[in-house]
Amino acid sequence: MKVSLNWLRDYVDITLPTKELAHRLTMSGTEVSGIEIIGGGWDNIVVGEVIEVKPHPNADRLRLATVNLGTESPTSVCGAPNLALGQKVAFARIGAELIDGHSGERIKLSPSRIRGVLSEGMICSEKELGISNNHSEIMVLPDDAPIETPIGDYLGDVIFDLDITPNRPDCLSLVGIAREVGALTGQRVHLPEDDYPEVGPPVDELASVHIADPDLCSRYCASLLTDVRVAQSPRWIQERLIACGMRPINNIVDVTNYVMLEYGQPLHAFDYQKIRGGRIVVRRAGDGEVLTTLDEVERTLNPQTLVIADEEGPIAIAGVMGGLGSEVRGETTSILIESANFNNVSIRRTSSGLHLRSEASSRFEKGMNPDLTILALRRATQLILKLTNGKAAKGIINVHPVKREREAISLSTSEVERILGMDVGIDKVRELLGSLGFECKEKAPSELMVSVPYWRTDIHLADDLVEEVARIIGYDEIPITMLHGEIPTYEPEPIIPLRERVRDILAGYGLQEVITYSLVSLGMLERAHSSGAVRVANPMTSEQEYLRTTLRPGLLKALSSNEKHEDGAIWLFEVGRTYLPREGDLPEEREMVCGIISGPRIAPLWPGGGGNFFDAKGVVETLFARLGIEVRFEACEDEVLSPGRTAGIFAGEKRVGVLGEVHPRVSESFDISRPAFLFELDLGDIAPYTSAVRRYSPLPRFPTSVRDIALVIDEGLPSIRVKGIIEGSPLVSQATLFDIYSGEQVPGGKKSLAYRIIYQSPSRTLTDEEVNQEQERILGRLHRELGATLRR
């Protein structure tokens, strides 16, 4: 909300410098997010009166103007066509800084001769003062502008841009801000005058109001004016409305807006002649009733909508927007001004249902106090009478079916201290609350009964009062202490440390962590062969419409976009959640790890052999080794991965992940040009295996014997079976594959696998003889079970 300090001075004396005032307001909860200074840099420019106009001796289009500045009367050369004797003008003395009318640059005015005549200053245009872009004429001030007054004092203003929090609708008004300023600076607040003569017939003879639904309208007040003349508002009203960000329309509408800004209470003016039967009914709309609102949109209403109706139908949507039919126009001569209190929830429901938010609705939905209606109505009536010379009917309509007690809250100084950690004496509490309009009565020693002023709809509890005390004292005054209670016992969520370890390990192996959006497009999910995802009802874009059920599409997309500018390896991983739908419940959120590997691990230049399946598998194997979990890999199928190049990852009997080459068709659909290898692990499935108790095994005490063998087996036989048989021997501690060969040296359909076998017994030194015998046994088993032969 924008607040003009000049306007604010009508209600409270401003005793602090602008910056200090802004700081105090900000600290106490009314954030000043911007300060606009109108008329800054107007030194040496004063109000003057044109007392003589003469033609320029050497130029037809120029004239010489003598301007009375009080103590002196300099003459300047002026080319403006609207210059006239007797005008009040803004006169810039030599040395003033102005905006050049042509270049727009800031210049310093120096004495100059124009066509041979000395110009001792300048009569300013609005552009030269930086007020507008008008440079075709000089700016003419009102006749009562006092001569010699610095123009900064006469025209200048400071506009505060305030961020008002939703709990403080009272601060969406000049009076509300004045109350804050008053409390912060110890000044009294003056309310605007609202006395006016009532000369017309009694209002009850002209109009009546009936509230049919008092649950949605607790109070409806109205005044009636006749013989009004709709015209432009005077300049001061227009200027104030503009300064506060509103557009002037006509004197009637402008006054309702002016008073809304003043008090915060939305008002509405009806053309009285258009209220059929002179009878207003506040009721729920009938199903399908229609009304064309001021914005010229025809709206279909329903019984959730509260309307203002006359004998024939709705004439306004209560608290949201007036109807076009009863709008105040140029020919209007009598008006009914509405000042009512509507239910905040109902207004919010209506305005969000109609997608129609107005200044009025955004105020009503925050909750207004019914007591404001009368004050604002009287003030508006008084102002309209002043501006239009109309006649006010006697009395006002005041229908008030639901009355509320003023809230009274008990507050003890010990409660203040319990929350703030600071002792504030009872007198101080009383003084601070009093400055904000709270009435305090001493209920007991160090306990107050505090009654809440009508405009504070946000105060219901002692805690609310404590905040009032703290914010006016200033949070800076609250001491700084550390928590000193018992530290709660820690019940670790096992998945968090696991997840963080996995992050560190994978980054250590050279994978870059990425974080991709949880919301993805349907297309992305489909390309990753995923379906049944949870949908967002109001997505911002179709790119972010579904909650991912797998991390794969995000990573594939990240790979694809990075391929455009990366020649080398792109090794990425993400640790994040997937969201699996559950009937009638929140989706199941699973912590997953997904990695994608494309390009050679180290060689800096592409091509030259890319990363491959075994790079990816190496990462997974080493990861599990670090976690101390034994896993095995079994060939399997996966729609995203290439058949024959895909392995399921098992811990015990549980499948905890998958690994494989991205299927060329999937790569193509993500616009990925290079081979890519992917693994995906379910951290929730892995977590239980990390808690297994690990035992130390003693270091081997007896020497090892090493034998290398090369075996020829069927091409399609998984090597894991060979290793399994060799390591099945009680005398073998390890068998390591060190060569694979298939080609001329071995028969077709066969491959050769070379193993280094380490024999070792935990209990004795093995003799050559024993090792040889054991190796024969192993070879025998390999031959019998796998058809393996020794390669010569």
Added chain:
Amino acid sequence: MLKKLDEIKSKAILELGSVGGLNSLEDWRVRYLGRKGELTNVLRGLASLSLDERKVIGASANEVKALLEAHLEQKRAALKEHELSMSIELGRIDVTLPGHPLPCGRLHPTTQIVREICAAFVAMGFQVVEGPEVEWDYYNFEALNIPPYHPARDMWATLWIDYETETGERPMLLRTHTSPMQIRVMERTRPPVRVVVPGKVYRYEATDATHESMFYQIEGLAVDENITLADLKGTLYEFARRLFGQERKVRFRCDYFPFVEPGVELAIDCFLCGGRGCRVCNETGWIEIMGAGMVHPNVLKRVGYDPSIYTGFAFGLGVERIIMLKYGIDDIRLFYGNDLRFLRQF
């Protein structure tokens, strides 16, 4: 014989001078001091001499032997020294050539700062817990003192899940803040409570350089007997100094969030201008980094904590904003766009 010895001595020393390597030194040793060497030959000839002669010549021969052995050791040391310096000379390399590259992965900057922030609170006795990102309206709003149609709901533009109950309500949403975990944690534990909750949150928001539809928050909650606003100030003051350095100034001002009372906003003095005012701090000299406050009594009542016994404070901060300030990043969309050229800078 003595003459012969003298000759051997002179010749040996002369030859030793021209020995250039350890191999030829060994040859020299064999020639003069070896079992079949010249000096040994002379000593062998002693047998044919008289006892007196033997004494004289023997002593002289031993003298020569000792002398030559001393020379040998000296020479050997010199040659070794020389060879070492030669090999060092030959071993010179261009130390500016690149090292053999090892793969270098990094953690996402968000992960790094989330850890740093959590660690600061863990050091003050808080524990890290996490909660669901898809939430019930109840936890995200209602239990936090934000009933349906509350005007404060505007503070959180919400993405709703496409799920309707039989009565036509949409009770499921993507959490707009990490605050629902305040309720979940209090529902399942009794005071004292001290937790921090990092996680993703979502907003119905058009993205631009300063707005994202998905970002990270860290929530904090401490509830016990005798927790005060002064404790809130102390805890957050300590946190700000740990994260941003000892010199940072911290400002606490009144602000509004429906689930706290009194409400607090925490700001630090601007990194860039040092508090004088600049574009980054909107000319105020202060940068807002956190919302906080004393847990609202309605929230405590909702979870069955007696507000006349327990008080507490809560806070919430946006992670990306802090990273952006720390590194001078001017576009939040870089975070989850995952361009490696961006991610490699952290």
